[in-house]
Structures are given as structure tokens and as C-alpha cells.
Amino acid sequence: GDGGPAGGSDGGAPEPSIQIPPVDGPYVWTVEATDFVSSVDNPYFPLVPGTTLVYRGQSEGEREVVTIEVTREMKEILGVTCVVVKDTVEIAGKIHELTFDWYAQDGDGNVWYMGEDSKEYEDGKVSSTEGSWEAGVDGALPGVIMPANPEVSLAYTQEHYAGEAE
Numbered sequence: 001g002d003g004g005p006a007g008g009s010d011g012g013a014p015e016p017s018i019q020i021p022p023v024d025g026p027y028v029w030t031v032e033a034t035d036f037v038s039s040v041d042n043p044y045f046p047l048v049p050g051t052t053l054v055y056r057g058q059s060e061g062e063r064e065v066v067t068i069e070v071t072r073e074m075k076e077i078l079g080v081t082c083v084v085v086k087d088t089v090e091i092a093g094k095i096h097e098l099t100f101d102w103y104a105q106d107g108d109g110n111v112w113y114m115g116e117d118s119k120e121y122e123d124g125k126v127s128s129t130e131g132s133w134e135a136g137v138d139g140a141l142p143g144v145i146m147p148a149n150p151e152v153s154l155a156y157t158q159e160h161y162a163g164e165a166e
Helices: none
Strands: 051-059 062-075 079-092 093-106 113-121 124-126 141-146
Touching: 062 093, 062 113, 079 113
Parallel strands: none
Antiparallel strands: 051 062, 062 079, 079 093, 093 113, 113 124, 113 141
16 A cells, blocks of 8 residues: 555545545534644654754845744643744844744654744834734634645645634
């Protein structure tokens, strides 16, 4: 076999055991903690604790540095153990945004986006937490950030918090 999940008896491609959330709703899926594994090793979106990525560029003529750090921290959401990723955006040497994103991988290899704690800064002080959400809170649902087997034309929901993060 191909190491993938067990499939149907029709001889075709194996059916995934966990359905990817549809892009246009209905937004009514559930998450079973037993369907998830404790690390994220999807080859298209690996989250190895201790990994740090730094991107440098320009934002409106100012120097912008985006630092993404896969922390060694974990957060439990809906009973699922999530990897915590710290995302810092600095513009002209000052913090502009600080976000903690929460990701988990299911047994099929799909990486789920379980929420984020996002803070925007002005003059060194938090100016907004808009965009923050957590699956299971106020009707927010997780989505898939990276499928196990991405294909051209595959559409899916990455996050769903009505009116806040869609």
C-alpha cells in the first residue's frame, strides 16, 4: 500500500477517515480529539519545535521583519493537543503584531488551524485584538490550513468565526 488510511472496497483511492471542512459551508462539523496526533509532520507544513523562520522586506517604505517560531509549548483546544507558533511582525524596529497560532494534525495528515491569539500594536501598546479566535468558543470552528494530499482545485475552509475570521 501507500501508507495511507484504509479505504473502501471499490479498489479506488482510499477514502480519508476525516472529512475536510467545505469552503462554502454548511459550517457544522465536529472535532474528535481521538482523530488527532500529538505532533505536526505534514511534509508541506511541518512544525518542528525550535524552528525559527525570518522574512525581511519592506512595508510602506519601512523595514519589515516577520519572525515565525515553532515554540515548544502546547495548547489544548477541544481536547486536541495543538502546537503553538509565535508570529511576530516588526516594522521599523517596533512590534506591529504579535500572534500565537494553534495548529494540530489529524491521523490522516491534514493540518488544522485551531485558532489564534492576535495583538496589534501602536506606539508599543496593544491597539487591537481583532482577529483572535479559538475553536469551540463563541461558535468558532477550526479549519484545515494544509491538507495531507493537496491538489489543484481542492477548496476547503481554513477558519470559521462568523464576522471575525472567515
